[in-house]
Amino acid sequence: MRRRHGGLIFLATSIAVLAVVVARSSAPVAGQAPTTYKAPRGADGRPNLSGIWQAVNTANWNIEGHAAEAAPYSNLVGVYLAEPAGMSVVADGRLPYKPEALAKKKQNFETRLKSDPFNRDLGDPEAKCFMPGVPRATYMPFPFQIIQSTNKVLISYEYASTTRIIHMDKVPPAPIDSWMGQSTGRWEGDTLVVDVTGLNGKSWLDRAGNYLSASAHVVERYTPTSPDHLAYEATIDDPTVFTRPWKMSMPLYRRLDKNGQLLEFKCVEFSEDYIYGALRRK
Amino acid sequence: MTGQRLASVSTVCLVIVLASMSSRSLAGRAASAASQTTSAATATKWIPPRTPWGHPDLQGTWDNHSITPLERPARFAGREFLTREEAIELEKAALRQNAEIDSREGAGTAADVGTAYNEFWWDRPTNVVETLRTSLIIDPPDGKVPPLVPGARNRQGETELAHRPLRATGAFEAGRGADTWTDRSLWERCITQGLPRISSAAYNSNIEIVQSRGYVVINYEMIHESRLVPLDGRPHLDQNIRQYQGDSRGRWDGDTLVVDTTNFSDKTNFRGATSGLHMIERLTRLGPDALRYQVTFEDPTTWTRPWTAENVWRTSRGRIYEYECHEGNYGLAGILAGAREEEKAKK
Numbered sequence: 185m186r187r188r189h190g191g192l193i194f195l196a197t198s199i200a201v202l203a204v205v206v207a208r209s210s211a212p213v214a215g216q217a218p219t220t221y222k223a224p225r226g227a228d229g230r231p232n233l234s235g236i237w238q239a240v241n242t243a244n245w246n247i248e249g250h251a252a253e254a255a256p257y258s259n260l261v262g263v264y265l266a267e268p269a270g271m272s273v274v275a276d277g278r279l280p281y282k283p284e285a286l287a288k289k290k291q292n293f294e295t296r297l298k299s300d301p302f303n304r305d306l307g308d309p310e311a312k313c314f315m316p317g318v319p320r321a322t323y324m325p326f327p328f329q330i331i332q333s334t335n336k337v338l339i340s341y342e343y344a345s346t347t348r349i350i351h352m353d354k355v356p357p358a359p360i361d362s363w364m365g366q367s368t369g370r371w372e373g374d375t376l377v378v379d380v381t382g383l384n385g386k387s388w389l390d391r392a393g394n395y396l397s398a399s400a401h402v403v404e405r406y407t408p409t410s411p412d413h414l415a416y417e418a419t420i421d422d423p424t425v426f427t428r429p430w431k432m433s434m435p436l437y438r439r440l441d442k443n444g445q446l447l448e449f450k451c452v453e454f455s456e457d458y459i460y461g462a463l464r465r466k
Numbered sequence: 467m468t469g470q471r472l473a474s475v476s477t478v479c480l481v482i483v484l485a486s487m488s489s490r491s492l493a494g495r496a497a498s499a500a501s502q503t504t505s506a507a508t509a510t511k512w513i514p515p516r517t518p519w520g521h522p523d524l525q526g527t528w529d530n531h532s533i534t535p536l537e538r539p540a541r542f543a544g545r546e547f548l549t550r551e552e553a554i555e556l557e558k559a560a561l562r563q564n565a566e567i568d569s570r571e572g573a574g575t576a577a578d579v580g581t582a583y584n585e586f587w588w589d590r591p592t593n594v595v596e597t598l599r600t601s602l603i604i605d606p607p608d609g610k611v612p613p614l615v616p617g618a619r620n621r622q623g624e625t626e627l628a629h630r631p632l633r634a635t636g637a638f639e640a641g642r643g644a645d646t647w648t649d650r651s652l653w654e655r656c657i658t659q660g661l662p663r664i665s666s667a668a669y670n671s672n673i674e675i676v677q678s679r680g681y682v683v684i685n686y687e688m689i690h691e692s693r694l695v696p697l698d699g700r701p702h703l704d705q706n707i708r709q710y711q712g713d714s715r716g717r718w719d720g721d722t723l724v725v726d727t728t729n730f731s732d733k734t735n736f737r738g739a740t741s742g743l744h745m746i747e748r749l750t751r752l753g754p755d756a757l758r759y760q761v762t763f764e765d766p767t768t769w770t771r772p773w774t775a776e777n778v779w780r781t782s783r784g785r786i787y788e789y790e791c792h793e794g795n796y797g798l799a800g801i802l803a804g805a806r807e808e809e810k811a812k813k
Contacts, residue, residue, distance in 0.1 A: 227518035227679070234678045301799035314793045315690075329694060331678045333525060334518060338676040338683050340692050347685055347692045349674070349786070362788040386793075443700045448709040452657045452792045456647045463802035465645040465809070 223374050223408035226332065231374045231408050234332045236439040236446065239323040239416070242270030244310075246392035247432060248278060256297055267391075273323070275431040279394060285425040292393025299458050308388055312459055313451035315346045315363035317387025318380045318402050319418040319432065327439050329446050337369060337376070342446045350378050358382025361398055378404040397424040412438035514721050514751045519679045522721045524751055527674045527786055528779035530759065531591035531666040533560045536631050536775060538601035538609030546609070548598045560592040589669040596756060596778035602664060604760075605774040611737065618768045621738040634660030634736035637667075644805035647798060652734065655798060656791035658710040659688045660734040661727065662745060662761050664775050670789055672782045682716055682723055689791045695725050703729050708741060710734055723749040739765045755781040 223231035242250070249272040255265035272278070281289060296308040310316060316324055326342040337350040350369040358366035361384040369378045385398030396402075400422035407415040414436040421429040515523040533556060542548070548556070568585030595602065601609035630636055635658060636651030643649035653659050659667070663686065670688040677683070685692040695716040703713040713729035725747040732741040748760040757779040764772040 227520075234680065301803070302796065304793060304796075309793075312793075315788075315790065329681075331676055331681050331683050331694070333676050333678055336525070336676050338685065338692070340683065340694055345689075345691055347690055349676070349685075360787070363790055363793065364788055445696065445703075446694060447703075447707065448711065450657055450710060452655065455792075456655065460647050460799060460802055463799060463806060464647075465806065 221374075221409050224411075228334045230332075230334075230371060231376075232332060233330050233337075233376060233406055233408065233414065236327050236329045236444055237414060237436040238327040238439055239325075239434055240437055241273060241323060241434055242268045243273045243323040243432070243434065244320065244325055244390055245270065247274055247390050247394055248272045248392070250392070273432045273434045275433060280427045280430055282425060282427055289393045289395060292388065292395060294393075296391060296393055301460050301463060305386065308391055308393070309386060310388070310391065311455070313344050313455040314386070315344055316341070317363050317383060317396070318348070318365055318367070319404060319420075320387060320389055321346060321348075321364070322404075322416060322418070322436070323434060326449060327444075327446060340446060342449050344449065344451055350376075361385070363387060365402070372405075374408055376406040378406070380404065395425065396420065396422050399424045406436075409435070412440065414438075512753050517677055517679075521677060521679070521718060522723070522751060523677070524675045524682070524723060524749055524757060525677055527672055527782040527784075528757055529666065529671045529782040530663065530673065530777050530779050531589075531593055531671055532595045532602070532777055533557070533591045533593065534595040534599060534602050534665070534777075536602045536664065537611060538603070542600035542609075545600055546607075548594065548600055550598070553594045553598055556594055557592055560590075564588070564590050564592065587669065589666075589671060591666045591671075595776075596780070597776070599776070602775040602777055603773060604776045605762075606771070612769045612771045612773050614738065614768060615766070615770055618738055621735065621740070621768070627737060631737070632662075632664050634662070634734035634739075644801050647802065650798060650801065652710070653689070656689055656795050658691060658734070659686070660736070661711055661730075662736065662747075662763075662775075663688075664759075664761060665777055672784065672786050673779065674786045682725075684725075685786065687786045687789055690789050695723075705729065708732065712743075712745065719748075721750055723747075725749070736763075737768075739763065739768045742767060752778070 223233075226232040226234075245267045250267070250270055252269040253267040255261050255263070255267070258266065292308075295306060297311060298307045299312060300306045304312070304314075310320075310324075315321075321328065321339075321341045321343070324341065324343045328339055328341040331338045331340065335351070335353040337352060338347065339350065340347050346364060348364040348367055350367040352369045355366070355368060358381050361382050363384055363386065365380040365383040367378050367380050369376055371377070380402040383396060383398060383400050383402065385396060385400065388395045400420060403419045403421075405415070405417040405419075407417075409415050415433065416436050417431060417433040419429055419431045420426070517523045517525075538545075564585060599609075603609045603611065606612055626636070633653075635653040636642070637653050642651070647655055663673075667688055670686075672687040674685040674687075675682065676685065680697055682695045682697065683692050684695065691711060693711055693714050695714045697716045697718070699717065700715065702715060703709075707713070708729055708731040710731050710733065712727040712731075714725050714727045716723055716725045718724070727745040727747070728743075730739075730741045730743050730745075736743065742765055744764040746762040746764070748758075748762075750758045750760075752758050758776065759779055760774060760776045762772055762774040763769070
């Protein structure tokens with residue numbers, strides 16, 4: 185929102201229509217749903233978000249703007265696994281880190297490909313096939329599926345067979361911290377608003393080492409903007425790590441593949457050599 | 467202090483035992499068990515709820531606890547059902563056995579360490595199946611897994627089968643090597659518990675069902691695995707795509723959800739079956755708190771005929787938690803590190 189206001193002030197002398205167009209194209213405005221689209225209703229009168237969705241961006245490498253980079257161990261894998269360049273999905277471009285938290289982010293990046301069987305907090309959880317947390321699960325380079333019922337909305341992520349339930353009915357506060365947290369949902373017009381609490385603070389936001397702490401409170405907004413698009417927004421309030429709440433946004437695209445379905449990506453077995461390799465009998 | 471604390475823990479355990487007796491034991495559900503076993507007509511009088519889009523509503527959190535064995539024990543040969551007295555006797559014996567497992571006798575011995583946790587953390591079943599059947603197998607009528615076809619016996623050893631009569635993956639059985647992680651079972655490595663899931667494990671035996679118009683999701687708490695079952699009649703996956711959970715297709719047959727699963731991986735192994743296993747599940751809600759779960763296995767390269775088991779899921783006493791199995795699997799690291807230490811000590 186901040187960025188958008190800046191754009192409007194900068195273009196104050198321009199005609200209003202042009203200003204809106206420029207603001208929309210200059211900031212990642214997927215979250216600002218056009219008011220013209222009215223999503224089809226399910227049997228319960230709610231917009232139906234069911235389907236297989238996927239982000240098409242490079243946020244899992246770095247949610248901030250970044251240039252392309254060679255792959256780790258490019259001497260072994262060539263251009264396979266190289267990092268594509270990408271624009272920031274963060275509303276203000278950069279994350280408002282506290283100084284000490286920025287130092288931890290940098291350290292995370294330096295140690296992202298380190299692994300210790302007896303210290304699971306070391307290195308990027310993704311490399312170890314740990315559950316990706318929220319919001320990272322949304323923009324992993326894998327599809328996910330929303331199964332929308334009335335009292336519960338289930339999201340199944342292909343990556344690491346991760347599942348979360350969004351409780352549309354009343355549930356007690358999260359009984360214990362977890363990787364995917366506890367999600368409660370409500371409708372604001374066509375938007376599914378999901379309140380995520382009880383996160384365990386072990387998740388990272390990307391391979392660049394951006395991270396959340398256990399004090400993070402995430403509010404997600406899923407708004408249908410066409411039959412095949414959702415506008416996704418996540419507002420993150422984590423006073424331990426950041427100086428103020430901040431927001432990321434991106435479009436999500438419906439996978440239109442004929443008979444498309446989530447397949448198994450049970451990556452635990454792909455992570456074992458990485459985690460336990462040093463403990464193998466020589 | 468310690469004595470007092472132990473006493474209060476025992477009180478808590480006693481309360482839990484009593485709570486579980488009252489919710490699941492025969493004493494607590496005499497009426498429903500009797501009606502379901504004596505008269506099928508009673509079950510049909512109950513009108514199952516529907517989703518807003520008109521499908522039978524199977525949604526909720528269930529558990530598949532049962533102490534009833536897969537195959538009929540010799541003591542009940544020729545009899546399909548237990549008497550109520552026999553059922554109560556079996557449930558009392560299960561409670562006693564659980565208490566013995568948790569006794570402090572032999573503390574520090576290998577057997578004690580082998581039980582991993584004290585009884586508080588376990589969620590062992592103490593109830594016989596709702597139907598009072600003597601075995602979970604309902605077909606063939608003798609309650610036994612049909613004979614194997616010649617050659618099939620070699621695919622799973624007797625010892626392995628004895629350890630896991632109900633599952634396609636091993637658990638924590640002794641005698642496995644520890645040269646590397648692949649010596650351990652898929653379940654122990656937190657990869658999968660595999661299919662089928664006929665009856666309860668020692669914990670995390672909760673199953674949540676969520677439905678939409680086009681899908682039924684069967685979400686297992688154990689190792690957080692969910693099966694997304696499409697209802698649109700699409701064909702099965704390409705035979706090249708093999709999965710631990712197979713590939714499931716569903717359809718409604720009256721009030722019953724029928725799930726047809728193929729495309730199993732050859733890395734799992736249910737009682738010696740091949741990856742050509744064809745599994746057909748039938749889920750029918752029997753009442754507000756009961757769901758009948760039937761599963762039929764067909765694999766002509768393994769068994770001489772198809773066979774069917776049946777369990778009754780009950781509304782879960784608890785909720786589904788996130789089971790971070792792999793993330794917290796320090797046990798596997800410890801097993802491997804321990805084996806390396808033993809090698810060093812031998813040198």
